[in-house]
Amino acid sequence: MSRITLTPRIRTSPFYEAAVAAGLSDVTIYNKMILPTSFGDLKAEYDRLINGVAIWDVGVERQVELVGPDADACAQYFCARDLSNMKEGQGKYVAMCDYEGHILNDPVLMKLSGGRYWFSLADHDMLLWCKAVVAEKGFDVRVYEPDVSPLAVQGPKAHDLIAELFGEHIRDLKFFWFLETELDGIPLVLSRSGWSKQGGFELFLQDGSRGTELWDKVMAAGAKYDIGPGAPNHVERVESGLLSWGGDNTPDSNPFEVGMGRYTDVDMDADFIGKRALKQVLVDGIERLFVGLIVETDDVDVWPLAERTPITLDGEQVGTLGAIVYSHRMGKTIGLAQIKREVVDAGVTVEVTRPGGTSPAEITTLPFL
């Protein structure tokens, strides 16, 4: 178990052919597209990210574009974060919530030239949500999925590589800021971002017919840095405490329960979807917190976690485990979990459920590293 059956229902990214040619071995499905997860050597892929530079096909990170007279107001209505001081060329990590305040997505919102916005999305069909709200609310904006596919270049050597390709000025880009630019005529948005804490960029390709060309140019320039293929790294992202929306959290989580409280502005003047519910959450008290766990186990390979498992205290469920990995850098088994606030505050040892029993775990703040 298990081979994956590919069908036209599941799209490929513009970088898929290049990824296959580079030895793609494992995939998952994300936003109804193929997301590479490994090229057959997880250790080399991790080392490359921590010490060198890696290229990732993250074309599954789809964009929803808003453009039109009401784009500012519409973007704000979708976001639980105050956008009033947002500048062109800036990105912000935002929570999109439903009317009950449950988080539907944790995209980076990018404000482009021409009054356009992109939601750069996690795994959920937010285009449906946005189209329905725009039409029924009567916003004067066009909402659609543009031909935009990110290619990530991540790792400590990414800055040198990207500076060679685009110029030294890219070193001045602040985190989550971006440039609308090109590479040898290939239109793209160059953003200082990416789903790791090792530094790097995302190249938002704006012409789906040129994916292999862009991949090859980055690989050629990266040869001197020993660049190689990789994918969003499960171990590094747990060490860094990066949320995998929809995996780490239960579907009824609010932003305060996934570590996004600091990006949630319930007291701003502007209205947004879920505002009333989130105000009430702060009145009633936040029930769960997103925390790290240091797990006592002898199983260095760690059991595979294909679904969330219970966290218990004295036999009673007090949370859910969303991810567990062995960190070679820490020499420890670590996990990400949502746990009841009073249990976190009490600082007690909990138990995580594993095949055949439980293991004790200590609660800690994020990130680990």
Add this chain to the structure above:
Amino acid sequence: MSRITLTPRIRTSPFYEAAVAAGLSDVTIYNKMILPTSFGDLKAEYDRLINGVAIWDVGVERQVELVGPDADACAQYFCARDLSNMKEGQGKYVAMCDYEGHILNDPVLMKLSGGRYWFSLADHDMLLWCKAVVAEKGFDVRVYEPDVSPLAVQGPKAHDLIAELFGEHIRDLKFFWFLETELDGIPLVLSRSGWSKQGGFELFLQDGSRGTELWDKVMAAGAKYDIGPGAPNHVERVESGLLSWGGDNTPDSNPFEVGMGRYTDVDMDADFIGKRALKQVLVDGIERLFVGLIVETDDVDVWPLAERTPITLDGEQVGTLGAIVYSHRMGKTIGLAQIKREVVDAGVTVEVTRPGGTSPAEITTLPFL
């Protein structure tokens, strides 16, 4: 290529453990859940469906429930089909469209007791769409995903098997009609439906903790009919001309372009999303038709079709191929396609794109069998 990486982002159905125990070998992802596609013997799985009876884990077929004072009006607003004469206990195959008249999903809508409705859905997060429309439009309904997971029993011997389990009265159920019932205390909705043309039922389990129990009861009763595991069958569904929404069609297709014209009532009094756009389509003329192809090829195994490929006429693209299989029953290679109406009307031979060239294909009506 390619192993699939399972994560908590991807859910399993209540029947997953039973499917694994039965020898599950291949899967795909559908509605962010694991959908079994094979148990390692495609020929036996096909034969069982055509001549015997098969059990399928189709828990990925998620329900969106509408319940509340405005449920009738709300259900109608989502559907391009006239629901005014719909009865409790009845299902209808409906197109859900966006405001431009593009089809977003082709569910079976079921009208249950207590004024409730279920949309029994293809692969798209329609819960997002429905929640946004309900909230912004101000319908007084609750919209949510209930704990409901279908298990299909398909094939010519399904009627005898289901009659043994539920009683002889089930033989009187009309196609797409259903009963709210139970099996030894397991709550479920028994529907005469399923994604094949071989006859059968779907058991909509209403308690996710009892999936293995239900599977085992069906398997035990089915032993005398030589029941075995299977999955929605790619060959049979092409022979039967059943639409795979999102695979067979391009994203900008209207219901008339996917063979759902007879279920699309643009002249009814009630309003529905996309009505104005679909009226205009009928004024302007339908551009493409959903048709069958008989393909001339010596490759009996047929090339794998992981994405839609072009259909051409004199070198110019006139359509897209969504599926291609070899039908042993027909002794022919057949496909499903969307092709420009004038090309269909002209009755000419087209060319389908395959690896390394093209093959001639004759256009035909659906179903093949």
